[in-house]
Amino acid sequence: MAITKIIEIPYSLEIPVGPQHPALHEPLLLKVYADGEEVVKVQVYTGYNHRGIEKPAERNSFYRDIFIVGRVCGICNTVHANCYVRALEQILGIEPNNRAKYLRVLAMELERIHSHMLINAVMAEIIGFESLFMNIMLDRERIMKAKEILTGNRVLADYMMVGGVRRDINDEKKNKLLKLLNKTEKRVKYYKQVFMEDDTILKRLVDVGIITKTDVLKHSLIGPPARASGVKIDARASDKYDAYDEVPFNVVVRKEGDSWARMILRWDEALESINMCKYILENLPSDGNPVPDEKRLPRRFPPGEAFTRVEAPRGELTYYVMSDGKPMPYRVKIRTPSFNNIINTANVYLGHSIADVPVILVSWDPCISCMERITVLDLTTGEKKRMHLKELARGGRKWVSPRYSI
Amino acid sequence: MSYKDVLNKLVEEGLLTPSGEVKPHRPIYVFESGKIRELFTKLIDLAGVEGFYVSTIVGTDLMKDGKVRLDYYVVFLPEEETIVFRTFLPRENPEIDSLLDIIPGVLSGECETYDLLGVVFKGNPALKRGFFVPKDVYEKGIYPLRKDAKV
Numbered sequence: 013m014a015i016t017k018i019i020e021i022p023y024s025l026e027i028p029v030g031p032q033h034p035a036l037h038e039p040l041l042l043k044v045y046a047d048g049e050e051v052v053k054v055q056v057y058t059g060y061n062h063r064g065i066e067k068p069a070e071r072n073s074f075y076r077d078i079f080i081v082g083r084v085c086g087i088c089n090t091v092h093a094n095c096y097v098r099a100l101e102q103i104l105g106i107e108p109n110n111r112a113k114y115l116r117v118l119a120m121e122l123e124r125i126h127s128h129m130l131i132n133a134v135m136a137e138i139i140g141f142e143s144l145f146m147n148i149m150l151d152r153e154r155i156m157k158a159k160e161i162l163t164g165n166r167v168l169a170d171y172m173m174v175g176g177v178r179r180d181i182n183d184e185k186k187n188k189l190l191k192l193l194n195k196t197e198k199r200v201k202y203y204k205q206v207f208m209e210d211d212t213i214l215k216r217l218v219d220v221g222i223i224t225k226t227d228v229l230k231h232s233l234i235g236p237p238a239r240a241s242g243v244k245i246d247a248r249a250s251d252k253y254d255a256y257d258e259v260p261f262n263v264v265v266r267k268e269g270d271s272w273a274r275m276i277l278r279w280d281e282a283l284e285s286i287n288m289c290k291y292i293l294e295n296l297p298s299d300g301n302p303v304p305d306e307k308r309l310p311r312r313f314p315p316g317e318a319f320t321r322v323e324a325p326r327g328e329l330t331y332y333v334m335s336d337g338k339p340m341p342y343r344v345k346i347r348t349p350s351f352n353n354i355i356n357t358a359n360v361y362l363g364h365s366i367a368d369v370p371v372i373l374v375s376w377d378p379c380i381s382c383m384e385r386i387t388v389l390d391l392t393t394g395e396k397k398r399m400h401l402k403e404l405a406r407g408g409r410k411w412v413s414p415r416y417s418i
Numbered sequence: 419m420s421y422k423d424v425l426n427k428l429v430e431e432g433l434l435t436p437s438g439e440v441k442p443h444r445p446i447y448v449f450e451s452g453k454i455r456e457l458f459t460k461l462i463d464l465a466g467v468e469g470f471y472v473s474t475i476v477g478t479d480l481m482k483d484g485k486v487r488l489d490y491y492v493v494f495l496p497e498e499e500t501i502v503f504r505t506f507l508p509r510e511n512p513e514i515d516s517l518l519d520i521i522p523g524v525l526s527g528e529c530e531t532y533d534l535l536g537v538v539f540k541g542n543p544a545l546k547r548g549f550f551v552p553k554d555v556y557e558k559g560i561y562p563l564r565k566d567a568k569v
Contacts, residue, residue, distance in 0.1 A: 058529075058549055066534075067562055102441040225468060229495070232471045232523025243495075250498030318441040319491065319500065321473075330491065332440075332476045347474040347527075355526040 042358075042373065049365040054358040069344035074100055074313055075174070077341065081331075082170055084346060087127050088324045090119045090163070092331075093172035095322040096344075098253060099333040100174050102318035104310055112176035112302035113255040118292045119163055119171050120322075121285040125196070126155040127325035128278035128285075131377045132203065135275055138370050139216045144206065151199040158192045161185050175304035186293050193293075197286045204279035207272075217272035221360050221372035224269060231356040235327020235349045237376055240277045241269035247323040261288050271375035278377075313337070324349055326377050354378050421494035424464045425501065433457045437504065444491075446502040451488070454505065455515045461492075462520065470494045472517075475527030477535040479509070481565040486512040486537060507537065516542035536561035 041057040065084055069077045078100075082093040094116055101107065108116075133148035156166040163169035164179055171178050181189075207213055223233070228241045238245055246263045248256040264280040266273040317334040327349030334343040353376045361372055419427075425447065428434045433456065434447040449457050461470065476489040490503040507514060516539035517524045528539040533549040533556070547556040560567050 064550075064562055229468050229471045230522050232473065232521075232526075234471075234473075245493070245495065245498055247498070316441060319444050319502070320442070321500065328473065328493075330474055332474075332489075332491075334478065343476075343478045345474070345476045345478075351526050351530075352523065355529075356523055 042361075042369070044361065044366065044369055046366050049367075051361045051364050051366060051369060054361045056355050056358050058355065066344050066346060070341055073339050074335070074341055075309075077344065078172065078174075079170060081344075081346065082168060082172075084348070085324075086167055087130065088123055088326070088329075089167070090116075090123050090169050090171050091322045091324040091329055092346075093170070094120060094254070095320050095329055095331040096333065097172045097174055098322075099318040099320045099331050100313070102320065103313055103316045103333065103335050104174065106175050106310075108176045108304070109300045109302060110255065110258075110297040111180070111299055112304075114259070114292050114296055115162070115177045115181070115302055116172065117255045117259055118289055119159065119169060119177070121288050121292075122155055122159045122162065124285045124325045125200075125282045125289075126152050126159070127377075128282040129155065129200070129203075131374065132207070132275055132278055135217075135371070135374050136213075138374050139212065141210075141212060144203075148203055151196060151203075154192045154196045158189050161188055161192075173304065173306070174309055176302045178303060180302050181296075186296070190290060190293055193286050193289050197283065200279060200282050200286065204276065204283070207276055207279060214272065216371055217275060217375070218268075218270060220271045220364060220368050221375055222268075222270045223357070223360050227359075228269075231359075232352045233327075233356065234352055235324070235377075236274050236277050236281070237353055237357075238327065239264060240266045240273040242267045245328070247321040247328050251321050253320070253322065255292070259288050259291055261285075271371055274375045274377075311339075313339075313341075326350055327353060350376070350378055419464060421465065421470075421497055421499055421501070424461065424469075424494070427464055428457065428460060431460070433460060434503070440502055444500045444502050446489075446504050448504050448506075451505040451507055451514050454517065455520070457503070458517050458520060465494065468495065472521055472523050472527065473500065475524065475531050477531040477537055477563070479535060479563060479565045480506075481509065484509045486535060488512075488514065488531070488537060512537040513540055514538070515540050518542045518544070534561060534563040536564065 043055040043057060044051055045053040065080060069080055072080060078093055078097060081096045082089045084092045129148050129152040133145045133152065136142070136148065137145035159169065160166040162179070162181060162185070163171040223237065223241050225242045228238045228243050234245065242265060244263055244265050248261070249263050261284050264277055264284060266277050313335040315335055315337040317332070319330065319332045322329050329349055330347045332343065332345040333341055336342040357376060361369055364372065425434065429436065429447070433453060434449050437446045437448045439445050470492050473491040473493045476491065478487045478489070480487055485506045486509050488505050488507060492501050492503055493499070494501060505514070514537065516528055518528065518539070518541065525544060528542050529544055529546070529549045531537045532539060532545045533547055533551050539545060551562060555562060
C-alpha cells in the first residue's frame with residue numbers, strides 16, 4: 013500500500029550544559045527544538061549555578077582577590093589572574109621587570125597549548141574517535157608537567173602576583189621544559205595532520221556551524237571562533253601586554269568559518285604557542301628577580317579604574333577593576349570569552365541536524381566537563397529518554413566500533 | 419574612516435563628550451542615556467557593521483550619588499582600540515533603550531546587567547530574573563550587585 017500521509021513528530025531536546033564548570037561564568041542549558049532531525053530553534057538558559065564571584069571580590073582585599081579570580085576557571089586560571097593583576101598594576105602604577113613578563117607569557121602560552129589540545133581531544137571523543145581522544149590527552153600531560161615545573165602546580169597555578177610572578181626558573185628547569193616542548197611539538201603536528209586528512213573528522217566538521225565574518229562581529233564573538241571566520245582580533249597583538257611586544261608570533265586567521273576551521277586554527281595556535289615558549293626559554297632576560305618581595309608591595313590602592321584585556325585560550329577575557337581608595341575594590345567586573353561565545357550563538361545551530369549540535373557546541377570551546385547528560389523529550393507521548401552527549405552525536409546509537417587507530 | 423574620525427564626528431554632532439580615560443589608555447566618552455540608539459545607529463553608519471564590536475557592558479552602582487553608571491566597552495577594528503561609552507542612569511529607576519535589534523551581541527551583557535544590577539533595557543524581550551541569580555535571591559527582589567544588597 014502506498015504511503016499517503018507522513019506524520020512528523022516534533023522533538024524537543026534539552027541539552028544541559030552544567031550544572032557548573034569554573035570556566036563557564038554562566039553554566040547553561042541549550043534547549044534545542046528540532047523538526048525531525050533538523051534544528052529549528054535553540055534557546056539558551058543560564059543561571060544554574062552562578063557563583064557570583066564579582067560580589068565576594070568587592071568584599072575581599074585587592075590581594076586576596078588574586079586567588080579568588082584564579083578560581084574562576086581551572087583551565088585558564090593564569091590568564092584570569094594575569095588580567096586582574098595587570099589591572100591592579102595599572103591602578104598602582106607598577107610594572108614588573110622583563111624576566112617576570114616573559115615568565116608570565118610562558119605560563120599563559122603553556123595554558124593555551126593544553127587548553128587547545130583538550131578541546132581538540134574532546135571534539136575527537138564527541139565524534140566517536142576515542143583512540144584519538146586518549147592519545148591527545150596523553151600528550152597533553154607533558155604540557156601539564158611543564159606547567160607544574162614552571163609554576164609548582166599542574167592546574168591551579170596561583171603564579172601571578174602584583175609586580176611579577178611567584179617562582180623563577182633555573183637552567184635545569186629550562187632544559188626540562190624545552191625537552192617537553194620539543195616532544196609535544198612533533199605530536200601536535202601529527203594531530204593537526206590527522207584533523208586535516210581523516211575522513212571521519214572531515215565529514216563531521218567541514219561546513220558544520222558556519223558563521224560569517226559579519227555575524228561574528230554583530231554577535232560579539234571573540235577568540236578562535238572569530239579568527240576562524242576571518243576576523244583578525246587578538247588582544248596579544250593589539251594590547252601587547254607583558255612580553256607580547258617582544259616575543260614573535262603570528263595571529264592565525266582562517267576564512268572557512270566552520271567547526272573544522274575552528275579546530276584546525278587551535279592546532280595552528282598551539283604550534284605558534286610552542287614556538288613562543290621555546291623562544292622565551294632561549295631568550296629569557298636576566299634583568300633581576302622576577303619574584304617581588306610581598307612585604308614591600310603597596311598596601312593602599314589609590315582611587316582609579318582599569319580595564320585590562322587578555323587573550324585567553326577561548327578568546328578575549330576582560331577585567332574592569334575600580335578602586336575608591338579603600339582596602340577593597342569598589343567594583344570588579346569579569347567578562348569571560350564563553351559568556352559571549354556561548355550565549356550569543358544560538359542562531360548558528362539552525363538548519364543543522366541534531367547530531368551536529370554537540371559538534372558545533374564543542375567547536376566554540378565551552379568548558380564541558382559537566383554537560384554529558386541529555387534528555388530527549390517526545391512531545392507527543394511525553395516520554396523522556398536520557399542519553400549521553402556522545403551517543404547523541406552518533407545519531408542516538410549507543411556504541412560505535414572503534415575502527416580508527418593512530 | 420578611522421575610529422578617531424568616527425569618534426570626532428560623533429563628538430561634533432553632540433552625541434559624545436570626551437571625559438578622561440580608564441587605564442591603560444581607554445578613552446571615555448559620555449553620552450546621554452536617552453540618545454543611546456541614535457548614537458549606536460550613527461556608529462554603525464560611520465564605522466560599518468564590521469568596524470566594531472561591543473566587548474562588554476559594565477554596570478556600576480554609585481549608591482552615594484544615587485546613580486547607576488553604565489559603560490559600553492566598544493572595540494574598534496582593525497586597530498582593536500577599546501573605547502568606553504559611558505552614561506549615567508537614576509538609581510531608583512534605571513532604564514535605557516535596548517540595542518538588541520541593531521547589535522545582537524549585547525544580548526548577554528544586557529541580560530546580565532538587568533539580572534545583577536536591575537537596569538531595565540527597554541525593548542529587550544529576553545530580559546528575565548533568574549538569568550544568573552538563583553530563585554531564592556531574585557524572589558526577594560534583590561539585585562546582588564547593588565551596594566546595599568545583602569546576599
